[in-house]
Amino acid sequence: MFKLSEDGLKYVKSELTRYETKQSAIIRCLYRAQDENGGWVSPEVIQHLSEVMEIPAAQIEEVATFYTMFNKQKVGRYHVQVCCTLTCGMLGGRELTDAMMKEAGCKKTGETSADGLFTFSKVECLGSCDTAPMLQINRDPYIESLSTEKAVQLVRDLRAKAKGH
Amino acid sequence: MAESKYLTEHYGKPEYCTLDGYKKLGGYQVLEKALKMQPQQIIDEVKASGLRGRGGAGFATGVKWGFLPNNGEPRYLLCNADESEPGTFKDRLMMERAPHQLIEGMIISAFAIKAKKAYIYIRGEYTGPAAILEKAIAEAKAAGYLGKNILGSGFDLDLDLYIGAGAYICGEETGMISSLEGLKGQPKLKPPFPAVQGYLRKPTIVNNVETLAAVTYIIRDGAAGYRKYGTEKSAGTKLFSISGNVNKPGTYEVPLGYKLMDLINIECGGMKPGRKLKAVVPGGSSAPVITAEECERATLDYECLAQMGTMLGSGAIIVIDDSNCMVDVLSTITHFYHHESCGQCTPCREGTGWMEKIVHGIVHGEGKPGDIDLLLKIADQMKGRTICALSDAAALPVLSFVTKFRDEFEYFIREKKSKVRGGQIYAQMHA
Structure with a gap:
């Protein structure tokens, strides 16, 4: 069963009164719950938020399923989202994703590597076309101006970092 | 002519991001001037400046403001910082380098349209700019530029940041309003336009980041000063x-x-x-x-x-x-629109999928005779038949790519390989 932490509950309560209507708090509360649930929005997350926010689960689910940044399936510790639209597509975003996936041991996008570290998604324009190709891991700052070599090294570095902890 | 650093004059200075730095470089002085003006004077000045919406539609900002009904209802100012049109990243720079420039423009604009509540809707992926804005909003509140009785003018404004979660369609103003209301970001039929019935069915003005930032400069330099840049119909x-x-x-x-x-x-x-x-x-x-x-x-x-x-x-x-295969470039665009169609309207939901399938078929060497005409026919039927402009936006690149680079599409279908990229198909191009 998923339950928000005490701080998480406090956060949700304050968000509920932040906007003109409490429905407007759904997105921020989903982010919070997703973070506390290891990076994805499970049916239990929706049920729990529904109870805490006193909003029908269907309304929360419709938001969770409409927007791409809520993962409806488990993802690895590093959800690597590579932009492949237009400029990034022209400048190597697609090749770079394939190379990173090979290094990480993922056969296809959406699949998590056996070590549980990596999940890859090809995503749509992230608004950083002057530094193409680029990517975003989870909701962290963009990693820009990549080459295939740099991107593959990034996978190795993240793996080493994860082992170190 | 050369590059004109007008809005971006101080973008190279890191201190411009902070309240102190912004003020030292002249920030919030125009707000003091604006709060002494009549709201209608500001609207007139913006109308006279010829400023047009910088988000994409290019609609005259002052005219849009003029659509607000005079019925005493609460009204909202909504800043469109969703920036998700592929190829666009200027608003991100503006929010990262000059968050107070946007906030000052928003306060002046809200004062002009008599809104007491304003939101910045920022796309969910922009976590960096969102953090910068949150900090800047807090600074502006602490300094009395936001909140009750701003600079003793009697004008109150509350400004908050709303974060999206990944959907191109939320850049469409009624889709954005749906999202702000805590719903799926699906556009609504117009009319009524947001200026009449927007957020929570109350009058709402939606303007782009760059548009709102420009308002400060129009008030600082006057419409005539602003018009020193640009052309008669495209000012600034x-x-x-x-x-x-x-x-x-x-x-x-x-x-x-x-x-x-x-x-x-x-x-x-x-x-x-x-x-x-x-x-x-x-x-x-x-x-x-x-x-x-x-x-x-x-x-x-x-x-x-x-x-x-x-x-x-x-x-x-x-x-x-000339190293790019236009069929391949179009394939990323058709994929984008299929992915981003919100699914409400059949011509868009189905049309974007068909177009993607056909273009991807061609680029994988599986194109069939008749594909080009079929693409043109589908695209043509997607125009002007839906709630919002996404369907047209998906059709236009297809029509133009296929018409202007028809030889590349014909070659790819006939020869099962790219005319440009050394006779390759998708799998080889992107190996």
Whole structure:
């Protein structure tokens, strides 16, 4: 069963009164719950938020399923989202994703590597076309101006970092 | 003419991000002036300046403000910082380098339209700019630029940041309003337009980041001062996001009416060595593509690009050189629109899927005779038949790519390989 932490509950309560209507708090509360649930929005997350926010689960689910940044399936510790639209597509975003996936041991996008570290998604324009190709891991700052070599090294570095902890 | 740093004058200075730094460089002085004016005077000044929406549609800002009903209902100002038109990244720069510039423009604009509550809707992926804005809003509140009785004027304004979660359609103003209401970001039928019935069915003005930032400069310099830049119908400067096969991609501010080729050759340092210009998408992925020959005649203003059958859009210029296969480039665009269609309207939901399937078929060497005509027919039937403009935005690139580079599409279908990329198909091109 998923339950928000005490701080998480406090956060949700304050968000509920932040906007003109409490429905407007759904997105921020989903982010919070997703973070506390290891990076994805499970049916239990929706049920729990529904109870805490006193909003029908269907309304929360419709938001969770409409927007791409809520993962409806488990993802690895590093959800690597590579932009492949237009400029990034022209400048190597697609090749770079394939190379990173090979290094990480993922056969296809959406699949998590056996070590549980990596999940890859090809995503749509992230608004950083002057530094193409680029990517975003989870909701962290963009990693820009990549080459295939740099991107593959990034996978190795993240793996080493994860082992170190 | 050359690059004109008007809105971006201080973007190179890191302190411009902070309240103190912004104030030292003249920040919030225009707000003091504006709060002593009558709201209608500000609206008139913005109307006279000829400012047009910088998000893509290019609608006259002052005219939009004039649509607000005079019925005493609460009204809202909503800043569109969703920036998701492929190729566009200028708003991100503005929020990162000058958050207070946006906030000052918003306070002045809210005062003009008599809104007491304003939101900035920022796309969910922009976590960095969102953190910068949160900090700047808190600074402005602490300094009395937001909240009750701003600078003793009797004007109250509450400003908050709302975060999206990944959906291109939320950049469409009624889709954005749905999202702000805590719903799926699906657009609503117009009329009623948001200025009459928007957020929570109350009058709402939705303006782009750059548009709102420009308002401060119009009040500072007056409409006539603002009009020193640009052309009669395209007044002022504009920030252009340039990406693709140029030596120095980036954001450049130039007066409207600037020559496209000057921007490419002077500001962006021209094409990569040994490469030739093939095509440009001049206003974000929704704008019809223009050929190298057309680029020679193009000036960056609303009227010239409209005459050429394309648009200035969000000012996102994607430069494509002769190493690119146009079928392959279009395949990323058709994928994008299929992914981003919200699914409400059948012509868009189905049409974007069909177009993606056909273009991807061609680029994988599985094109069939008749595909080109089928694409043109589908695209044509998607125009003007849906709640919002996404369907048209998906159709226009297909129509223009296929019409202007028909030989590449015909070759790919006939020979089962690219005319450009050494006779490859998708799997080889991207190995």
